[in-house]
Amino acid sequence: MLRVAAVVACAMAQQPGVHVEEHHPNMPLWTCDSSGCTKQTKTVVLDANWRWLHNGEYTNCYKDGDFDTTLCPDPVACAKNCHLEGNTAEQYTSTYGIEEIENGVQLSFVTKTKYGSNFGSRIYMLDESNKYQIFKLKNREFAMTADMFYMPCGLNGAVYFVEMDADGGEARAAASGGSNQAGAKYGTGYCDAQCPHDMKFMEGKANVIGWNTSHDPPIGKWGSCCAEMDIWEANSKATAYTPHPCSITGPYVCEGIDCGDNSKDQRYDGVCDKDGCDFNSWRLGDRSFYGRGTGFTVNSRSCRAVRPPQSSLR
Numbered sequence: 001m002l003r004v005a006a007v008v009a010c011a012m013a014q015q016p017g018v019h020v021e022e023h024h025p026n027m028p029l030w031t032c033d034s035s036g037c038t039k040q041t042k043t044v045v046l047d048a049n050w051r052w053l054h055n056g057e058y059t060n061c062y063k064d065g066d067f068d069t070t071l072c073p074d075p076v077a078c079a080k081n082c083h084l085e086g087n088t089a090e091q092y093t094s095t096y097g098i099e100e101i102e103n104g105v106q107l108s109f110v111t112k113t114k115y116g117s118n119f120g121s122r123i124y125m126l127d128e129s130n131k132y133q134i135f136k137l138k139n140r141e142f143a144m145t146a147d148m149f150y151m152p153c154g155l156n157g158a159v160y161f162v163e164m165d166a167d168g169g170e171a172r173a174a175a176s177g178g179s180n181q182a183g184a185k186y187g188t189g190y191c192d193a194q195c196p197h198d199m200k201f202m203e204g205k206a207n208v209i210g211w212n213t214s215h216d217p218p219i220g221k222w223g224s225c226c227a228e229m230d231i232w233e234a235n236s237k238a239t240a241y242t243p244h245p246c247s248i249t250g251p252y253v254c255e256g257i258d259c260g261d262n263s264k265d266q267r268y269d270g271v272c273d274k275d276g277c278d279f280n281s282w283r284l285g286d287r288s289f290y291g292r293g294t295g296f297t298v299n300s301r302s303c304r305a306v307r308p309p310q311s312s313l314r
């Protein structure tokens with residue numbers, strides 16, 4: 001899965017922001033071999049779907065769960081008319097609850113602001129300011145530390161790989177008649193094995209066709225599919241490790257049966273394996289491997305890397 005706003009007001013496409021310089025919080029990455037480990041300071045970027053989308057001035061392209069019909073009359077026009085705004089360091093924290101901590105990042109779930117509440121977030125590691133970090137893990141090991149101390153049941157704190165384009169889909173958009181000049185710098189191009197329909201843009205085209213605002217979250221006709229390898233989908237009580245292969249390679253914009261929509265009873269007819277082949281120790285018979293407390297081999301209470309949230313769990 002693993003570009004600086006300052007851009008001038010030229011006018012072409014799922015454009016980069018104009019009002020603030022995009023900030024990318026730091027996150028370390030260690031690369032190791034038999035001679036030891038090298039620490040690099042990489043950065044992370046917030047997914048485009050969370051961003052303010054506007055006309056290059058102050059008119060919203062998207063507001064209260066819906067696209068503006070004047071700025072977004074069709075998928076390509078919308079991508080050309082609308083800008084994904086950057087966020088400052090302060091906004092990353094105070095609006096989205098994404099904070100640098102020692103050797104990592106901390107993500108909050110609900111962040112209240114004077115404009116409303118933000119729920120959750122999704123961030124991607126960057127290699128350069130406008131390219132995602134690509135991981136080649138065949139015959140290698142991947143290790144990380146995740147602090148689940150304050151993660152209650154019902155929430156999923158996840159670390160996973162998806163087959164996104166390194167450039168956030170800029171080249172793919174151009175090749176398919178779409179328009180995406182914001183790119184990885186603004187967190188574009190997300191896909192996963194659930195073929196999410198709630199992405200506002202795919203291949204540089206807005207998902208405005210049939211955008212259903214009665215659905216929570218609102219969804220469009222297209223879904224954004226790609227292979228996914230879930231390393232860590234977890235809270236303080238459970239974890240799952242799940243490959244979700246797909247019959248397609250790289251990001252794929254689905255429509256109809258290819259999306260495997262649950263609502264149409266087509267879950268098993270799409271291009272991706274939505275169930276995946278999950279490994280969850282409790283379900284596979286080891287009920288004392290992972291959980292909250294000293295009775296578990298891996299005790300989620302034993303690691304506390306982050307500061308307590310305002311309302312701590314017991």
Ligand SMILES: *[C@@H]1O[C@H](CO)[C@@H](O)[C@H](O)[C@H]1NC(C)=O
Binds near residue numbers: 212213214215216
């Ligand atoms: C929109 O979503 C709602 C809620 O899921 C659903 O009941 C309705 O059928 C959807 N409308 C269309 C046109 O698909």
